[in-house]
Amino acid sequence: MDVNLRILRYNPEGDAAPHWETYQVAVDPMDRVLDLLIKVKAEQDGSLSFRRSCGHGICGSDAMLINGRNRLACRIRVDQLGKKISVAPLPGLPVVKDLIVEMSGFFGKYRTVKPYLINDQPEPERERRQSPGDRARFDDTTKCILCAACTSSCPSFWARPEYVGPAAIVQAHRFIFDSRDEGAAERLEILADENGVWRCRTIFNCVDACPRGINITRAILEVSSAIVGRRG
Amino acid sequence: MALYSRSGRPRPQSGGFELAAWYFMRLSGVALFVLALTHFSLQHFLSDPKDQTANWIFTEAWNSVFRRGLDWLMLVFVLLHGFLGMRTVTMDYLKGGKRTLVLSVLYLVGAAVFAMGTIVVFTVKLPGA
Amino acid sequence: MDHPFDAIVVGAGGAGLWAALELAREGVNTAVLTKLYPTRSHTGTAQGGVCAALGNLEEDHWEWHMFDTVKGGDYLVDQDAAEILAREAIETVIELEHMGLPFNRTPDGKIDQRRFGGHTSNYGEGPVRRACFAADRTGHMILQTLYQQCIKHGVKFFDEFQVVDLLFEGDPAKGGRAAGVVAHRLADGQLHTFRAKAVLLSTGGFGRMFRITSNAHSLTGDGVALCYRHGIPIQDMEFFQFHPTGIVGIGILLSEAARGEGGTLLNDKGERFMSNYAPKLMELAPRDMVSRAMYQEIRAGRGIGGKDYLYLDVRHLGRKVIEEKLPDITDFARIYQGVEPLKEPVPVQPTAHYAMGGIPTNVFSEVVRDDKGTVVPGLFAAGECACVSVHGANRLGTNSLVDLLVFGRRAGRQMARYAGKVERPQPIADAVEPVRAELEAIRGREASGESVAVIRKELQDVMMDNVGVYRDATLLTAALAKVKELEARNQKVAIADRGSVFNTELLEAQELGYLLDLAHVTVSAALARTESRGAHSREDFPERDDKKWLKHSLAFQGKDGPTLRYKDVSITRFQPKPRTY
């Protein structure tokens, strides 16, 4: 089967602006978009640049805009997309080259929510106890692989890039609702800021985009509920 | 002393203006759901625009303090809700000078409309008075 | 650009991050360099678990764990190192929990544990629950947790800096000490030198020399190959583990956790064929055995539909176990194979998974350069790229994560000690010149040469077909010739990208060179070892030969290929015995 693959190319050392290029690629319907990109790089244009590592949806390198939605290239198959496939870099983040975007802002925001366990109590000899129920409380948000698909799919983030974004809130949620953590108040204070949870307009693009199937909006609303002081 | 939310997590002392705005949008939303929809139904389903002359308004619709109070309350909510909403929209799509300009205009218009609405509600005499 | 530091960590997988954390806690001025963002490291893909004899669910002792490790490694394991591994596994896992790792929990709130291949109670009696886990994303949680702690402790990261050369004061093969590294910054193609007293290599494995592998595209053995090129030997390269349950054709791993939770392997006739190979442990026998059993079934024509794969069946585990304990694996089967594991058995075949060999180190993670354990001052290695050797001829499932934690931590501590004792090396004149010339040669070459992709593909094919689960002299000799041919062709490899910003093609060309070096060593060492041990199975020499071969191989770079030497195995508690399960 042949597909018509359009890629939004940009070479900072030559192009004034990004432009679409079209490639014909012979593929198997079970191939993933990442396979197509690798194929184009191998057979048609070696200068095509994109990030990739694990190849099976767990490292978070290759989130990009595929047929109008943020997807991991290594997790979406040709048969899910059809014969016309378009690939562009993640929206809302500065493009460096071809499908590669600048991620430092994204990781910078991640760092602002104190994404680490805060607990100053003396450590016990053995593990801290945590009931399976308490553990389940934040299970969903531990899955995040920091791929940025969510944040860069959020219209509220496009409108105001200052918004910390769903990914950072997901990471904060993972600690705020961990019974072993004592830093919830600090984190909630940070997220109560004008660029925090209030920027979420429950658009759900993030949930649709998340390759890990995290219910991000729920996590965000649980955090805002915790700030408002109602329930979680 | 840390405050605890019902979720059992310590919560911050305050969320500032954004929290208040967020909360108010929701509370006024509930209020408006009742007020605005009732208002619209009264105007369109229980009566018809063709009969709603100025005179009708004063003699029928607004001939009780209760109805006037209700409409004034709606005015307050609608304006605050609408302006907070428009503030969000403006801040989403406009930056810098333009943002300041549009917001200033919004606030001025808001104040003017509030004044106009309040004047009518309170200055028009009740027929019975 | 020259960056002076006291310690440098190359690679931000589990091993590198823990070392960096130790260094940060000791206040050593440290830089972590990684060619990916740290959270993209392949440690994040580890699914099943990390073993420690916590005994949370049933009786367990570190001695048992040590025994299993030694036996699993077919007695090629250095037992002093295995003892450290099994003992310190317990404290490192507890420490991870204290750092916030969200382990699954038992009803009374302790860390939950599951069964895993080759881990037994009472020296081989039956399977034991030893693998601590966080659903089937244990590695992900380890990577995240360590990265979080590094952020907390202010570790300095240089993300997307690919190390392309090592710097030494003097010749490391003759007593010279490590002085730093040269790194290529992907964002702009600039070469930077990082100077430091102590350098840790934790660059992970090199499964990308095989066609079907569970390894990331980025696992190209950079650190190992760079050591080799600087005259440091590499150890036990003939031992490469094939994991039994890879997704057919692409090699993505379906963790042993699936079998740990009770999944079974079936042949075309629907038989649990493992009963013929490992009656006691069945599917939970060590990986080398299961992979061989699968090959034998396939050869005997009992592959599914006579083809080259078998079935992994988890249907009987029920929805709850599958969804709570194996969610990712089920997801992989759905996405990459279009198979619904709740209803159908999943087609699997062995996949190239783990390099037992690597940079030889002592138990303090210091790199050693000969059979007498002479240390290269200031150079450290930990994680999959290192060979301590705790895995011997075959690694047990979950023991790699333990290896990262235990020896990553030891590396950090030892580096801090060492850095406190010595002066920082002086800048080396023209330090970047050799690699600059090398990279410029590739970039400047006429585009008429062969592409990276073609040579890499041929390498992966020959390694998979000739140097896989079963080997013999004919296959290996042919492979050796092929690798040499590819090395020659690689001298003329050409790339299309002339730019400097994210020239990933240039770096792929560089990485191909590393793979070729390591493949060459692997084939040579495999050809030389005329016995079968652990993952190294010679059909022309099917028996283990302790008299001749109970020793580690060390490959030194020579003029045309590696020269091999050997060193003794450290045996403390457990004398070699036949290996049955």
Add this chain to the structure above:
Amino acid sequence: MLFRYRGSEGMVAWAFHRISGIAIFAFVLLHVFDIFLAGASPNAYDDLLKFYASTLGRMMEVLIGAALFYHALNGIRILLMDFWPRLTVYHKQIWYANWVIFIGVGLPGAFIIMRPALGL
């Protein structure tokens, strides 16, 4: 980006909510103004009223009513999720339920408003 991204229900719901909010806002300004007119200049107001009662005027009222009704229903959807985050799982279902209510109540409503114009 807003137009290139293929969002699903949630994004459409939001876009409509925002557009309807702005539309109602504009109408409210007008409406307060006309009521003010009723107090200040009853005759001018009665002229304006003729327009409101015309067919075109009624059609606009239907539109504004639809906007208000959509906005109100979706506003409740947002509120529900805000206060019971687990309802986010059903955000699409709630949205579709909204449409059922919207059509079920809105069509008869529109009919009532338009009836005089249709001569019924």
